Each structure stands twice: as structure tokens, then as C-alpha cells.
Amino acid sequence: MNAAHISRKERSGTPTPLSLLFQNKRIIYLIGFILLFLLFITPVLRLIFISFKQDGSLSLAHYTTVLSEKSTWITVKNTLIIVGGSTFISLFLGVLTAWLMAYVNIKHKKWMQIFIFFPFIIPSYITTLAWVQLFSKNGIVQSVLQFISHELSAPNLYSVGGIIFVLGISHYPLVYLLTVNVFRKIPRELEQAAQVSGANKKHILFKLVLPLALPGIVGGGFLAFLSNLDNFGIPAFLGIPANIRVLSTYIYEQVVGFGPSAFSRAAVLSVILAVIAGFGMLAQWFIMRKGKITETTTIDSEPRILLSPMKRRAVEAAIWIFLLFTSFIPFISMAASSFIKAYGLPFHPDNLSLKSYHYLLFNDPRTYSAMSTSVKLALITTAVCLFIGTAIAYIRHKHPNSITKWMEGMVTVPYALPGTIFALSMIFTWMQPIQGWNPGIYGTIWIMVIAYLTRFLILQVRSSLTAFSQIDPSIEEAAQTSGASGMVKWRKILLPLLFPGLISGALLVFLTALTELTVSSLLWSSGNETIGVMIFNFEQAGYTSYSSALSSIIVFAIFAGGISFMQLEKTWARRVLKAR
Numbered sequence: 334m335n336a337a338h339i340s341r342k343e344r345s346g347t348p349t350p351l352s353l354l355f356q357n358k359r360i361i362y363l364i365g366f367i368l369l370f371l372l373f374i375t376p377v378l379r380l381i382f383i384s385f386k387q388d389g390s391l392s393l394a395h396y397t398t399v400l401s402e403k404s405t406w407i408t409v410k411n412t413l414i415i416v417g418g419s420t421f422i423s424l425f426l427g428v429l430t431a432w433l434m435a436y437v438n439i440k441h442k443k444w445m446q447i448f449i450f451f452p453f454i455i456p457s458y459i460t461t462l463a464w465v466q467l468f469s470k471n472g473i474v475q476s477v478l479q480f481i482s483h484e485l486s487a488p489n490l491y492s493v494g495g496i497i498f499v500l501g502i503s504h505y506p507l508v509y510l511l512t513v514n515v516f517r518k519i520p521r522e523l524e525q526a527a528q529v530s531g532a533n534k535k536h537i538l539f540k541l542v543l544p545l546a547l548p549g550i551v552g553g554g555f556l557a558f559l560s561n562l563d564n565f566g567i568p569a570f571l572g573i574p575a576n577i578r579v580l581s582t583y584i585y586e587q588v589v590g591f592g593p594s595a596f597s598r599a600a601v602l603s604v605i606l607a608v609i610a611g612f613g614m615l616a617q618w619f620i621m622r623k624g625k626i627t628e629t630t631t632i633d634s635e636p637r638i639l640l641s642p643m644k645r646r647a648v649e650a651a652i653w654i655f656l657l658f659t660s661f662i663p664f665i666s667m668a669a670s671s672f673i674k675a676y677g678l679p680f681h682p683d684n685l686s687l688k689s690y691h692y693l694l695f696n697d698p699r700t701y702s703a704m705s706t707s708v709k710l711a712l713i714t715t716a717v718c719l720f721i722g723t724a725i726a727y728i729r730h731k732h733p734n735s736i737t738k739w740m741e742g743m744v745t746v747p748y749a750l751p752g753t754i755f756a757l758s759m760i761f762t763w764m765q766p767i768q769g770w771n772p773g774i775y776g777t778i779w780i781m782v783i784a785y786l787t788r789f790l791i792l793q794v795r796s797s798l799t800a801f802s803q804i805d806p807s808i809e810e811a812a813q814t815s816g817a818s819g820m821v822k823w824r825k826i827l828l829p830l831l832f833p834g835l836i837s838g839a840l841l842v843f844l845t846a847l848t849e850l851t852v853s854s855l856l857w858s859s860g861n862e863t864i865g866v867m868i869f870n871f872e873q874a875g876y877t878s879y880s881s882a883l884s885s886i887i888v889f890a891i892f893a894g895g896i897s898f899m900q901l902e903k904t905w906a907r908r909v910l911k912a913r
Contacts, residue, residue, distance in 0.1 A: 362736050365728075369743045372787055376758035377746060383761050384600035395594065399601045404578070409605065412579040415496050415568070416561045416609075422501025423557035427508020428550055430652075432542075434509075435516035438636035439649050451660035453506035454891065456848040457499075458566030458868060459884040463663035464499050465490055465570070466670040466881060471679045473666055491575040499567050502659050504560045508553030515549030516542070517632045524637065548621060555617040562610055563751040565851040566865070570872055580606040581851070584753040588760075588855055596761070603754040610751060664888060671882035676875075689882035700883065702860070703867040706778065710863065711846040714785040719839045722793025723831075729794070730801040747788045752851030759784045759856060778861045784852050789842050796838020800831045840898055848887065 385391045399405050430449060434442055452460055468474050468487045478485035489495060519542060527537050543550070568579045578586070580602055587599040640648060669680055671689055678684040693700045725744065729737045747755050763774045763783065774780045804827070828835075850865030857866045864887060871880035 362740075365740060366736065369740055373743045373746050376755075376762040376787075377750065379761045380600050380603060380754065380758040383597060384604050387597070395597045395601045398594075399598055399605075404583075405602070405605075408578045408580055408583045408602075409609075411493065411577060412562070412581075412606075412609065415493060415500065415579055416558060418497035419500035419504070419561045420554060420558045422497065423505040423508050423561070424550070424554045426501065426505035427553055427557070428512055428543075428546075430505070431509045431512040431516055431549075433648070433652065435513050436637045437645075437648060438639050439645060439652065441649070445652060445656060448656040448660045449509055450506050451664075452503045454844075454895070455664070455888060456566065456850065456865065457503050457564055458570055458850050458865060459667075459848075459888060460503050460663070461499055461567045461570040462868075462872070462877075462881055462884050463667040464502075467663045467666040469670070471677065472670075473662065491571050491577075493577060496568055496571045496577065496579075499571065500561045500564060503564075503567065504557040507556045507560060508550070511553035511556065512546060512549040514632055515546045517634055519545045521633060521637065551617055551620050555613060558613045559610060559749065559751075562606070562613070563753075563851065565752060565854060566869070569854075569869065573873070580609075581751060581753045584757065585854055588757065596757075599757055600761070603751075603757050606751050606754055610749075664885075667881050668885045668888075671878060671885045673878060676877045689878040690886075693879060693882055693886075699862060699867060703862045703864050706861055707847050707864040710778070710781055710785055711843045713782055714789055714846040715839050715843040717786055718790050718793040718842050719835065722790050722838070723797040723835060725790075726794050726797030726801055730798060741791075741794065744791045744794055748791045752788075753855065755788055756784065756852040756855035759787075759852075776858045778858075781853060781856050781861065781863075784856055785846050785849070788852060789845055792842050792845065793835075793838045796841065797831070797835055800834025800838075803834065804830050836898075836901075840894075844891065844894070848891075 384395060387394045433439065466472055468490050472487065475487040478487060490499065523541060524537055527541055565581045568582050572579060572582055584599045584602045587595050587602065672685045673680065674684050674686045674688060729741055759780060760775060763780050765771050848865055849863065850869060853863045853866050854869065857863060868880045868883050
């Protein structure tokens with residue numbers, strides 16, 4: 334009798350005061366809206382307010398001072414040149430590789446796609462170290478050029494051109510990701526009709542295919558633009574030693590300088606950086622408004638251009654050479670340099686040693702401290718984002734109205750902002766959240782926890798939204814009709830189906846938080862260094878062998894984790910989903 338009673342209670346779900354409260358959508362919307370506004374929007378508004386504040390009153394004095402300095406305009410100029418050039422490279426490479434993968438009958442596309450994503454998966458500051466080692470005076474590029482002619486030398490990456498090149502290579506996968514399936518969705522019939530009407534292949538490509546793919550191209554280009562604008566690691570590793578400033582590194586220099594008006598000046602520079610990002614967003618909107626979207630609802634993965642065997646092999650060889658040079662050889666060069674006894678020595682058996690690894694793993698306690706801090710931050714961030722992000726995604730999916738759209742938009746703001754701006758807004762907010770009250774969060778690991786949660790929550794929200802959209806609504810309706818309670822519905826029906834999508838989002842959050850540098854560079858404190866901060870500090874101090882060794886360890890860990898995740902996903906699909 335008791336078991337039957339429990340079963341009926343589980344199915345019907347006895348209302349409680351808390352459940353009755355949650356049934357009132359208006360109250361939930363209001364509470365959620367207020368909380369999201371306080372956590373995600375207030376810090377940005379506070380940063381803007383600080384930029385106008387002087388001696389307790391509002392003033393344009395900080396703007397006047399900063400904008401009157403020649404160094405500011407040189408920095409803005411460098412930023413525009415570097416971001417513009419790197420975005421062009423990302424667009425060119427991303428669109429070209431996407432078109433080849435979508436249209437041409439090349440083989441081994443799955444393997445090629447893995448190599449395409451290497452530069453994006455690996456943290457940009459580690460990618461920078463890899464390229465530096467590749468182009469160093471004892472690197473592979475210099476050796477090959479010297480073999481060809483003693484007059485040739487490797488390009489200097491510690492330059493504007495070097496920063497543009499590494500940024501462009503690091504972010505072209507974003508353009509590829511947003512463009513490849515747009516190409517595949519273009520109706521094949523439109524191209525066939527154009528051919529029948531007498532249009533040649535060049536005309537079809539530039540007058541039909543590329544205009545129809547414009548939404549993906551512009552979306553990918555905008556993401557690459559924001560990523561290049563936001564990036565701190567590459568300009569810091571390559572620009573600071575060469576005295577080349579961009580806004581992200583200039584803001585960092587202002588904050589760590591601790592001058593009398595350091596924070597106010599940094600706030601002004603942050604507003605300038607945000608304005609540039611805003612102009613990029615406006616340009617995207619303007620181009621998209623004029624573009625036309627004509628595509629099928631299904632992805633057509635069959636190739637549309639059939640090359641002869643000889644031409645196909647030539648194209649495949651060119652693609653593999655490019656992918657190996659941009660996605661594999663730099664990291665091999667970095668790993669090799671980590672075994673050299675001292676930086677600058679040539680790669681020779683007599684110069685090889687495990688000294689750097691021995692020092693990091695056995696002599697320097699900061700290594701394990703940094704790893705522990707990064708793993709701790711990543712685990713906390715992932716767990717909280719998985720729960721809250723999935724809840725927000727579920728509400729957004731079930732109630733797609735203007736209120737939930739605004740709520741999703743507010744969660745997006747911290748991630749859309751350049752990292753230095755966001756980190757600075759966290760400092761201003763949590764030093765003194767309320768006038769006269771200092772909770773003691775700034776300067777501890779907890780401000781980093783809050784910053785990570787706020788910045789990376791949208792990654793889980795978007796991943797969970799995608800997972801929910803792939804579930805037939807009739808499945809949930811059938812569960813409700815059969816009398817299953819909310820807990821039973823989630824535990825036995827929704828979670829097993831959502832698991833791969835939720836875990837994919839959680840893995841993205843975990844890896845992003847684990848290797849983060851931009852936000853951490855302004856928020857870390859002694860004893861709370863992260864992996865990214867430690868590698869950055871090693872490089873700034875000139876300990877390149879240590880930074881290369883630690884970076885190699887992180888790259889190995891990322892690949893090992895990725896392989897483990899793929900195996901887990903296969904096992905789940907085989908044992909759990911098929912069993913159901």
C-alpha cells in the first residue's frame with residue numbers, strides 16, 4: 334500500500350508552496366530578469382560610470398586626457414590594422430576551406446576537419462608559442478630557408494605582420510564552422526539552372542554561391558573580428574616584447590601599473606574598445622540586412638565539383654600541406670624545443686634534456702598550484718553552468734517570447750564583450766558592490782569564479798538549446814500525459830536524450846575555463862595563478878623552455894581529454910540510447 338502511495342505521489346506531484354510559486358510565470362520572469370540584470374549588465378554599466386567619474390562627480394576629464402595622448406591613437410591604429418588584417422586572413426582561409434570541403438570531391442574530409450579545428454581548440458597563447466618556436470633562429474623554417482640559401486631568413490613574428498598572421502590562423506576555423514554547412518544548404522537546382530542559362534563556373538561562384546552563403550560568411554567573419562579584437566594572448570606574447578600595443582594589452586598595462594588614475598584610464602580605453610566592437614556589430618547588421626537567404630532545410634553533403642583523379646590528388650596534397658603546416662608542425666616544433674637544455678641551442682641529441690619537465694613537475698610547487706587552481710575553477714564553472722545554463726535553455730525553449738529572448742541576450746553580453754573589458758568590469762563591481770561595503774572578494778579566487786561563471790554561462794545555454802531543439806516535443810507531452818512528475822520526466826526521459834548535447838556544452842565550458850588567460854590576467858592574485866597566467870609569466874620572464882614544456886603538457890592533456898570524451902560519447906550512444 335505504501336509503495337503504491339509513493340508511486341501515485343511520484344506521478345502526480347503534490348503541490349508545495351515552492352512549486353506553486355514556480356507556477357506563477359510572471360514572478361519567475363521578474364526574479365530571473367532582475368538577477369540576470371544585476372549579474373550580467375550592472376558590471377558593464379558600472380565600468381562606463383567609472384570612466385566618467387572624477388572626485389565624486391561626473392566629468393569628461395579622463396576622456397579628454399586619454400584622447401589627447403598620442404599613444405592612445407597609435408594604439409587604436411595598431412588595433413584596427415591588426416584586427417582588420419587578421420579578420421581578412423580568417424575570412425579568406427575559412428571561406429576557402431569551407432568551399433573546398435562542401436563542394437569538391439576530395440577524400441578524408443573527416444580527418445581534414447579535425448586538423449582544421451586544431452588552432453581553435455588549442456589556447457591562442459600556446460599556439461603563439463608554437464609559432465614562435467617554429468620561426469625561431471634554430472627552428473624548422475629557418476633551417477629550411479638556410480638550406481635553400483644562406484641569404485634567406487625566417488620572418489620576424491614579433492611584429493605587426495606576425496601578430497596578424499597568428500591571429501588569422503588561430504581564428505579561421507570560426508569562419509569555416511559557420512560557413513561550411515551554409516554552402517551545403519544552397520539549393521543545387523539554382524546552380525544547375527544557372528549553368529543551363531549559360532553561366533560559367535566563375536560567374537556562378539561569385540554571383541550566386543557566395544552571395545547566398547553571405548549569412549554564414551558574415552557571421553563567421555564577425556566572430557573572427559570579435560575574437561581578434563578580444564584576444565590578449567597573441568598580442569601580449571608577440572607585441573609587448575616588440576613594444577607594439579593594442580587596446581587589450583594597453584588596458585592590461587594600465588591596470589597592472591597601479592597609477593593614480595589607472596582604473597579610470599583603463600575604463601576609458603575599455604569604452605573605446607567596446608565602441609570598435611559596436612561598429613563591427615553594426616557593419617554585420619548592415620551587410621546582413623542587404624543579404625538574401627535562400628537555402629534548403631537539409632544539408633547536402635554530396636560534392637558538386639568532380640575533379641579528375643590527378644587534379645583531386647593535387648588539391649588534396651595542397652590542403653594537407655597547409656593543414657600540417659598550420660595545425661601540426663608548430664606544435665611539434667614547440668614540443669621539441671621543450672627538450673632543449675637552454676633556449677637558443679640547436680636541436681641536437683647532445684642538447685636534449687628533460688630538465689624543464691623535471692623542474693616544473695618536481696621543483697616548482699607553483700606548477701601544481703596553477704594546475705589545481707585551473708582545474709578547480711573549471712570544475713566549479715562547469716558544474717554551475719551545466720545546471721543553470723540548462724535551466725535557462727529549457728525556459729527559453731519552452732517559452733520563446735520576448736522576455737526570455739531578453740534574458741538570453743543579457744547572458745550573452747559578458748561573452749560578447751572583449752575579455753579585458755569584462756575583467757575590468759568585474760573589478761569595479763566586486764571591489765565595492767554597494768557603497769561602503771567591501772565583501773573581500775577582489776584579490777581572491779572567488780572573483781575569478783564569479784567572472785568565469787558569468788562569462789561562460791552562455792556557452793552552456795547555447796549548447797543546451799541545441800540539444801532541446803533536437804528532441805521531438807511529443808516525447809515530453811507523452812510523458813506528461815502518462816502522469817510522470819517533473820523529476821521522473823527529466824530523470825528517465827529527457828536527460829538520457831539530452832546527455833550528449835549537454836556534455837558537449839559542459840566540455841566546451843570546461844576546456845575554455847581551464848585554459849583561460851584574458852580575464853585571469855587582470856583578476857589573478859598571488860597563490861591563485863592559473864595555467865594560462867603561469868605560462869604568460871614564464872614567457873615574460875624569459876623562461877621560454879619552461880613555458881614550452883608546460884604548454885606541451887597542456888596540449889597533451891587536451892588531446893587525451895578529447896579522445897576520452899569521444900569514447901564516452903560512443904559508449905553512451907551504444908549502451909544507453911540503444912537500450913532504450
